[in-house]
Amino acid sequence: MATNSHTEQPSGHKGAFPPFNPTTFASQLFWLVIAFVVLYVLMAKVALPRVGSIIENRQKRISDDLASAASLKAESDAAIAAYEKALADARARAQAIANETRDTQTAAAEVSRKKLEGELNAKLADAEKTIAATKTAAMANVRGIAAEATKAIVERLTGKAPDDSAVDAAVSASLKG
């Protein structure tokens, strides 16, 4: 406006207050209607659906992402629960196997110990039997030796062989003694 002088003003209203100058009303109305209608159509048909769809897409994306995050969290929770369960199961099974093994081992040890003891007892019994037999045999030998020694002593002392039955009786009597 600084470039325009008063001489270029619209005709004949010099000094009138421009906002109340009715000669400009028609053109202002004309241009206002055009500008407003053009802007309205641009907004209603182009700009607003565009901005609205962008905002809506973002909202949709956010809610989708939140939903998928929630489902992923549920999945991971389930996985953790399954893992915990598997761990507990494995622990229980390990415990069971350990117990079972210990029991079977103990039982086997018991069996072999018993078997060994039985064998040892049998051997002991055998040994005792052998000892007894040896002892009996030895005792029998002792009697024979004692009889022979008695016979020899008597023969040396008396010069004649004693009667076998008398020697036997004497040996038996002294062995009993």
Added chain:
Amino acid sequence: MATDPIHQFQIIDLFPVVKIGHTEIAFTNSAAYMALAVVVITLFLVGGTAKRALVPGRLQSAAELTYEFVATTLRSSAGSEGMKFFPFVFTLFTFILALNLIGLIPYTFTVTTHVIITATLSISVFLTVLVYGFWKNGLHFFNLFVPKGIPIYILPLIVFIEVLSFLSRPISHSVRLFANMLAGHITLKVFASFIILLSGAGFFGMVGATLPLALVVALTALELLVAFLQAYVFAILTCIYLNDAIHPGH
């Protein structure tokens, strides 16, 4: 002449366009600024969202904010049913805001300082309310003037006042915007002219001119607020009037 505070409101014919009856319609500075506003708003909204980014940049963010600002304003005062008027309210708000803001740039012309413009806009709102109100509610639209729970003996008075206030809406609606913009621009120009006058009066004049300069700076900030606020007030009043057309039962 350069300091004439009224000169800035002059409508200047740039070139003639059509002749309707005996009236010559010329392309004026006002028309140029309206066209500029249309271009700026469209570029802002369409250009700003050109990338359709999921994570918006600055311009797209501003465009989305404007959209949601108007949408929230309309929805909160006229309900979701009022959203069918969203393009209308949005166009009004952005058009007035752009014209107000462009007018604050020095040497520009402020279209909204002309009462014919603001009156046309407010009458378009008034007619929209009337036509939609009767089309949607029929004669129930008159319930708007009959508040419930009023004793019968003062009802005629209340109805008279309600009708009067309803009819005066386009006047207050348009004059508020026009007068605010006009007064602001005159004040700015007057204080700015003081700077010129004082600075021509020697050293002490130069020193004294800093005072109106500071005032002009402060007033420009205030006018920026007023430019936005008046556009917002115009839009929110439109929303409230539209709410009357949609829900006339109070």
